[in-house]
Amino acid sequence: MQRNPYLPLPMKLVKNFTETEDKLIHTFTFQFMSEEDEKSFPYMPGQFAEICVFGKGEAPFGIASSPTEPGFLKFSVAKVGVVSTALHLMEEGTMVGVRGPLGNYYPVEQMKGKDIVIIGGGFAFTTLRSLVNYMLKPEHRGDYGKITVIYGARNPGLLLYKDERDEWSKRSDIDLICTIDRPADGWTGKVGFIPTVTKEVAPSSNNSVAIICGPPVMIKFTMPELEACGFKPEQVIMSLENRMKCGIGMCGRCNVGNKYVCKDGPVFTRAELNQLPNEY
Amino acid sequence: MIIAKNALPGLLDNLIAEYEVYAPVKEGTYSLFKQIGKGSEAYFGFLNSKIPPKGILFPQSEKLFSYSGAQMEECIDNKKKVVFGLRPCDAQSLLLLDSVFKNDKYEDPYYMNRRANTLLVGMACSEPAPTCFCTSMGGGPFDSKGLDVMLTDTGDEYLVEAVSEKGRELMSKMGLSAAGEGQKAAAAKVRDAAVVVCKVNTDGLKGKLDANFYDTIWESFHEKCLGCGSCTYSCPTCHCFDIVDEAKDCNGCRVRNWDSCMFPLFTLHGSGHNPRTTGKERMRQRVMHKFKYFVDNFNATACVGCGRCIKNCPVNLDIREILADIQGSEARSDK
Numbered sequence A: 001m002q003r004n005p006y007l008p009l010p011m012k013l014v015k016n017f018t019e020t021e022d023k024l025i026h027t028f029t030f031q032f033m034s035e036e037d038e039k040s041f042p043y044m045p046g047q048f049a050e051i052c053v054f055g056k057g058e059a060p061f062g063i064a065s066s067p068t069e070p071g072f073l074k075f076s077v078a079k080v081g082v083v084s085t086a087l088h089l090m091e092e093g094t095m096v097g098v099r100g101p102l103g104n105y106y107p108v109e110q111m112k113g114k115d116i117v118i119i120g121g122g123f124a125f126t127t128l129r130s131l132v133n134y135m136l137k138p139e140h141r142g143d144y145g146k147i148t149v150i151y152g153a154r155n156p157g158l159l160l161y162k163d164e165r166d167e168w169s170k171r172s173d174i175d176l177i178c179t180i181d182r183p184a185d186g187w188t189g190k191v192g193f194i195p196t197v198t199k200e201v202a203p204s205s206n207n208s209v210a211i212i213c214g215p216p217v218m219i220k221f222t223m224p225e226l227e228a229c230g231f232k233p234e235q236v237i238m239s240l241e242n243r244m245k246c247g248i249g250m251c252g253r254c255n256v257g258n259k260y261v262c263k264d265g266p267v268f269t270r271a272e273l274n275q276l277p278n279e280y
Numbered sequence B: 001m002i003i004a005k006n007a008l009p010g011l012l013d014n015l016i017a018e019y020e021v022y023a024p025v026k027e028g029t030y031s032l033f034k035q036i037g038k039g040s041e042a043y044f045g046f047l048n049s050k051i052p053p054k055g056i057l058f059p060q061s062e063k064l065f066s067y068s069g070a071q072m073e074e075c076i077d078n079k080k081k082v083v084f085g086l087r088p089c090d091a092q093s094l095l096l097l098d099s100v101f102k103n104d105k106y107e108d109p110y111y112m113n114r115r116a117n118t119l120l121v122g123m124a125c126s127e128p129a130p131t132c133f134c135t136s137m138g139g140g141p142f143d144s145k146g147l148d149v150m151l152t153d154t155g156d157e158y159l160v161e162a163v164s165e166k167g168r169e170l171m172s173k174m175g176l177s178a179a180g181e182g183q184k185a186a187a188a189k190v191r192d193a194a195v196v197v198c199k200v201n202t203d204g205l206k207g208k209l210d211a212n213f214y215d216t217i218w219e220s221f222h223e224k225c226l227g228c229g230s231c232t233y234s235c236p237t238c239h240c241f242d243i244v245d246e247a248k249d250c251n252g253c254r255v256r257n258w259d260s261c262m263f264p265l266f267t268l269h270g271s272g273h274n275p276r277t278t279g280k281e282r283m284r285q286r287v288m289h290k291f292k293y294f295v296d297n298f299n300a301t302a303c304v305g306c307g308r309c310i311k312n313c314p315v316n317l318d319i320r321e322i323l324a325d326i327q328g329s330e331a332r333s334d335k
């Protein structure tokens, strides 16, 4: 019989980093305890895992690291409740449990040979970080055409992954456009909401795939802009975040119509979602 | 084969020596499936138990593993069990749960392990209740699918028939005598007399549900629903569960408990957003899950027509009436 899917893998918290200025998002780096453990966790960008804080419980989070970064897993977690708060307060060196990888992933195979447009809002950038790092890896970069990243947050202090964004802006093989809602001191990037910026950037839909993650309002208003650029529902990829428990399609919590977001998703094309009721 | 009713407690005692035996036990005005320590505790006077026997395989509350920090220990139950006297509808429900707990990617070791170690001895329904509608849901009062052995009550005796190979083996340990022609004929007579009166029209139901998610018909079904969850807790096919930790400091255990899609917190996101905010969406989910989504995924309705949700509902909501209303409706969309 296969491994018990409810049992987490023990991992060690090696870094608890305060990611945003409001301190509400921390990025956690967990280290695999052995090579064998790492082998038992083969993942792809877009997948998620249940992080277990012993004594508190477990909660699902998108994997922010990329499989091209061996040895550890990264997650960026907003402080909202029991598990996330316990994580925020956790001292480096503490053991946690990680259960996964769960769910499907961004269709990196089908995306080959295409231009990629990534649109992220707020702290929903986590699995997009994984995807960008995966595509930028030298052995993968040639598989993809132009990479455009549009990333927005309310203010500069809420944009995640500053060091990496700085790296990406120096590279010529990725076009990074960051935007904030209102002007701020020292900000040299764009100012404006993501839908407006998407309209300005006007990415071509020709032989392209758009991947969009963010709060529901952002998605609602960005979709028409993508349509205006000629993106068909089959070319738009999204990731859902329904409330979850088991993560393996059994507890019945996360369904949208006849699909379980945990097992059949969380990654869906807009065309697939159009076939489902709007319960997300 | 045949066994006299007054010999049944002795037969159960023999089984208890080798297996954990679960049978209906009288609890005031109803019965419940419980593990019995003596054959005489079993009571077959009620048509069916108030709560389905699914809990023997999928307990209402069960420890998944215990831990002390990151040191974990699985709680796998490997004991051999016999469920004695379950009704055909409940046996059918286990076949449906099988497809839930073993999907295309994962296997639930807790359920699957118990399932593999459990023998099912069924009791045919000689007198179906007015709330029974199993024949509309692919079953019947004498339907033996999913069972290992089936008993038919012929008055002073039970006719005992093997359904599966495992059942045949179990019977060989029971010390039964062969059934005569007269006893077989008596059983056939009981079978012919057992009629499920209530019919639910399911022709075309799936087609209606495929199209009516946004229909205004969903506006009213939930109006008197209290959201108590009795329907889901007493349903033999409902399988929603929650996972929680019961712990002090870093020591404790991870537990799963039955949960219900009828509760508002069930789908509440950490952000406060809730995809199913009112009773309307939750009632629609329950009906859709049973009669559309499950059919889409497993080609069977997640309802076996046991009627428990009807009997246990404090405000007399009746799934048969809901289905009839849907069948009688024209799709009206308020999308």
Ligand SMILES: Cc1cc2nc3c(=O)[nH]c(=O)nc-3n(C[C@H](O)[C@H](O)[C@H](O)COP(=O)(O)OP(=O)(O)OC[C@H]3O[C@@H](n4cnc5c(N)ncnc54)[C@H](O)[C@@H]3O)c2cc1C
Pocket: A048, A058, A059, A060, A061, A062, A063, A075, A076, A077, A078, A079, A080, A081, A082, A083, A084, A085, A126, A127, A240, A241, A242, A243, A244, A266, B265, B268, B269, B270, B271, B272
């Ligand atoms: C696929 C997926 C990927 C995700 N990725 C990320 C990610 O990368 N980063 C991230 O930060 N988050 C992510 N999330 C969201 C994350 O899972 C939730 O924020 C997390 O589950 C919260 O867990 P918690 O224990 O901290 O909160 P909980 O203690 O469960 O509570 C969170 C909130 O839920 C409500 N609530 C829960 N239980 C009750 C109750 N009994 N009574 C009243 N209210 C209640 C309250 O509003 C409470 O504030 C993801 C979710 C999914 C499904």
Ligand code: FES
Pocket: A243, A244, A245, A246, A247, A248, A249, A250, A251, A252, A253, A254, A255, A260, A261, A262, A263
């Ligand atoms: S989280 Fe349990 S079914 Fe999806």
